[in-house]
Amino acid sequence: MTKSPTVYDVAAAAGVSTATVSFTFRNPGRVKESTREVVLAAARKLGYVPNVSARSLARGRTGTLGLFAYDFLWNAADRRVPAGGTLPESHLLQGEPYDDFRLFPVYLDEVQRGFELECWRRGFEIILGGRKDGLSESIITEIAGRVDGLAVFPRRLPAETLAHVARRIPVVEFASGDDGGDYCHITADNASGMEMIASHLMSEHGLDDFVYVSSASNADSEERRGAFNSVLEGSGVKLRPDLAYAPATIKPELSRLIDAGTLPQAFVCASDIVALEVIDALGALGVPVPGSVAVTGFDGVVAGAVSTPGLTTVRQPMSEIGRLAADMLIARSSGETSDNKSVVLPVRMIVRGSCGCG
Amino acid sequence: MTKSPTVYDVAAAAGVSTATVSFTFRNPGRVKESTREVVLAAARKLGYVPNVSARSLARGRTGTLGLFAYDFLWNAADRRVPAGGTLPESHLLQGEPYDDFRLFPVYLDEVQRGFELECWRRGFEIILGGRKDGLSESIITEIAGRVDGLAVFPRRLPAETLAHVARRIPVVEFASGDDGGDYCHITADNASGMEMIASHLMSEHGLDDFVYVSSASNADSEERRGAFNSVLEGSGVKLRPDLAYAPATIKPELSRLIDAGTLPQAFVCASDIVALEVIDALGALGVPVPGSVAVTGFDGVVAGAVSTPGLTTVRQPMSEIGRLAADMLIARSSGETSDNKSVVLPVRMIVRGSCGCG
């Protein structure tokens, strides 16, 4: 932590040139066995740690991929950690973020895991972005300039910012659509997924009265809704207004339907998390699922598997999505130019109890 | 992706010097409003993205903290966590890492989350290390040289490697003990936790015949075992041999005890994961928990909350541990030298059903 040794120090200590030191680490085959040993010994003795910033600068690439996620536990981020010492009692008694097991792992976590595994497998490091404020600035000034490629979750950044970054490094967004932007897209087959759900509900359960529910509106949610509506139209089922709720307003929304006596036969939800919230709210309002009404999700997160009733849903190949992103970024950052800028991965339906099966 | 614009390009386009460009971003107060606008306009037009490697090199610090974790999934082949418990067969999905919901989030995930949140709050980026092979080499050649501080999970790296790295940047290990190494330690209060478990088992349930179970042996596990044994000795309870099992051998081990008719009244486990494996194995051998024997865990991971029976355990303040690590690293990397190199955080007991309560 004082002045750290550099290639020059190692070179001097080993009685060789800096080039030889560099080769010893970067290109061992180019130095004689004996000299290499001398260099390594000197490096070890001095406690040499190569400066990767300098290396990246000289080489023109960083060996790092960025993943720009959001963290929905951000609210907890304001709690402060006392600088050293022990933790006040109050920090322990209050709930920790994971007290609700449903929060983890969600879609994002599984995609991230796939991304990590692929990066590590390929010898890349990962830099995790997630800063809350000044997002669009910081991604340019803090992240983009130190990675060879960047994967971002949707709705985090203005298209303009992404385009800016994409002028310099390959970018892949976990969302559908390749219109305009000069970056890649990876997404699951929302349309097929929704078609499976719709036909299951209609064919297996003979239902024909649905309400589509979503929380935050995004490209995926819209695609799913569109696909669902298409199936209904194709079958001559009448469309009902969607239920788009803001956080925490789901219960009054459902309450209204109940009071009006217009509860549908099934709530088709834009995501598993939405579905679980709907099921909870319905339960609190005295409406059993699937007894009185069916509910379906989308994503296939773990929470839907361990909930009661189990959630009927469509599972995205989340870790594959993450792996593929890393793969595409690595390929493109090293010059390979394939033209499949948009990839849609297949999904699979999982039937559990919430639709009325089993 | 062609030649990216640099400060020189921006400076030329804006008709100023590179110093002014740099100041515009790094120290906006030093440039006149009007020139700053000219520079920003030029930067935007050219699609300028500052090269962070160059910045880090020039400044001597990176604004990045490293977290060197291991990934459960890397070991999925040799280490299996049972999928029994409450999860019906039909809920399992094949081929995806998250098929076993018990795998997430574990201790490591929660610590990591806390680390991330604190880093982001403080304006630091995170680099995630996890490469499986050549660990001790890669941490030196690939990670240490590009971060301002490094947090590592225990048992991943030889002390020698950590010491090497610690000569250059502050290092904190998530384990107890500050003997020798020149790096920090953060851990939970293993002793108090085990004392709580021991006295609960003895006072509330009147038990006096225990077997301590652990899988991988590490500092934490040893500390917990020592504390447990101390309590027993202090109470005049006779000590029985520990049960240290290798992955997948837990069932035969337990089987042996059963056949010998020497099943204890309670299995006190070194971690929640161990406890869950023990409960599963006992169940498979026809020994109900807590009916015939009590079982306790340690950690407080989510899996223990959603399992059947619920796991009686001690919860570590995991996310606080992660936050504190980031906090200490940031402080030390910026020269603050506090002397509390070892921090022990308080724990809390969580009584659920596996001990016989409820």
Place this chain on the structure above:
DNA sequence: CTGAAAGCGCTAACAT
């Protein structure tokens, strides 16, 4: 308030 210029530590031609 702005410019000139000396590094930061490493890499990779190009020489020897």
Place this chain on the structure above:
DNA sequence: ATGTTAGCGCTTTCAG
């Protein structure tokens, strides 16, 4: 097989 050396792009005194 090894040495010389010119950058890589940015920051930051020090002058002006």
